[in-house]
Amino acid sequence: MSSELDMECIKQLQVCGELQRKKLKARSIKEIMTGLWTFVPSSVCSESCLPGFSQVPRLGAPYCCFDCRPCPEGQFADQRDMKSCLLCPKEQYSSHTRDRCLPRTEIFLAFEEPLGFMLALVALFLAGLAVLVLGVFLKHRDSPVVRANNRSLSYLLLLSLCLCALCALLFLGQPSVSTCLLRQTTFAVVFTVAVSSVLAKTLTVVLAFRVTRPGDRIRVCLSPGASTSVVLIVSFMQVVLCGVWLATSPPFPDRDMVSEPQHIVIQCQEGSGTIFFCVLGYLGFLAVGTFSVAFLARGLPDVFNETKFLTFSMLLFCSVWTAFLPLYHSARGKSTVAVEIFSILASTAGLLGGIFIPKCYIILLKPERNTAAWLRQGHQAQQERQSEMLQRWCVPRSTPQIFMTYSFGKSPGPPL
Incomplete structure (x- = not known):
């Protein structure tokens, strides 16, 4: 009699365990489905672009795939995943991170510099x-x-x-x-x-x-x-x-x-x-x-x-x-x-x-x-230099030196 009761309890326990497993499985499926409907899935191609960057679509790739390009000088992007950068006003310039615009300062070459x-x-x-x-x-x-x-x-x-x-x-x-x-x-x-x-x-x-x-x-x-x-x-x-x-x-x-x-x-x-x-x-x-x-x-x-x-x-x-x-x-x-x-x-x-x-x-x-x-002396020296230059150009090179000496009124030196 006792053995029959034990067998019956074991069967009930098995049934309870099976029901509990089914409940847990259904609960996990429900949680997964609920998560899919409440959260937007992230792209598997690209990460989100930070401020200071703009999205550039990849050629030949799906629409959700893009590259993040930094904004050029004079432009900014103050939000995430911006399609294009915005121009700064003329009186301002873009910051180093390109996420905002800063006012320009007036300069000139001052005495204090x-x-x-x-x-x-x-x-x-x-x-x-x-x-x-x-x-x-x-x-x-x-x-x-x-x-x-x-x-x-x-x-x-x-x-x-x-x-x-x-x-x-x-x-x-x-x-x-x-x-x-x-x-x-x-x-x-x-x-x-x-x-x-x-x-x-x-x-x-x-x-x-x-x-x-x-x-x-x-x-x-x-x-x-x-x-x-x-x-x-x-x-x-x-x-x-x-x-x-x-x-x-x-x-x-x-x-x-x-x-x-x-x-x-x-x-x-x-x-x-x-x-x-x-x-x-x-x-x-x-x-x-x-x-x-x-x-x-x-x-x-x-x-x-x-x-x-x-x-x-x-x-x-x-x-x-x-x-x-x-x-x-x-x-x-x-x-x-x-x-x-x-x-x-x-x-x-x-x-x-x-x-x-x-x-x-x-x-x-x-x-x-x-x-x-001094000026007269220098003028005489200049005239002598000019006369010597004239002598060099006017007298042929083949003329003997003693002839050149006599021709300009100077006595020759002692014979060697």
């Missing part, structure tokens, strides 16, 4: 040096070195070089309407005065050595009024060009939003580019002409002649501005202003150092050379 401060110091130093040299020339105005090459032109050249150095300060600081009008025009006019003064000095030296007779008409061109007229006429033409420039299409302040993505560069727009390059072209033509005249006159007697120094200084001037043109067009933002200031200061230093520093060296450190006797 290290570069602007150094350029201002160099400009003031060159202006002070020009004034110091002018003081030396005024103090020794009656000395032969100062009188030898037109004192009035030397004074005018030194004043113009002082203004050339100071005009570089107009390019520093925040541009305004007044500074934009004065920058290029002041630079063009004062440099034209400087180069025309060099041209007048060179022509004076060349014409002085062409005067062979007391009544020669060339003497009229050697008067101080003639040299001043050259400077006035050449400078007046540049003033006319600048006046046309200011009357038709003057420079004005502009906001450059292209050169630097994170900044707005405040700069002076030149207005009419054609007239601007006409102004520069006129100055360049004048500089090349002055260099050519000085180069052709470099072989004149050294004592009364400064054309070698004029040639060297104009060579530096032309070299600086030849290198300036490609640098000016390739520079962007504040670098454009810095390149122009550097060219102004370098050319000013070339003219000041090449022409006047050797004279100051003689006046201050070699006063024995700054005398009329």
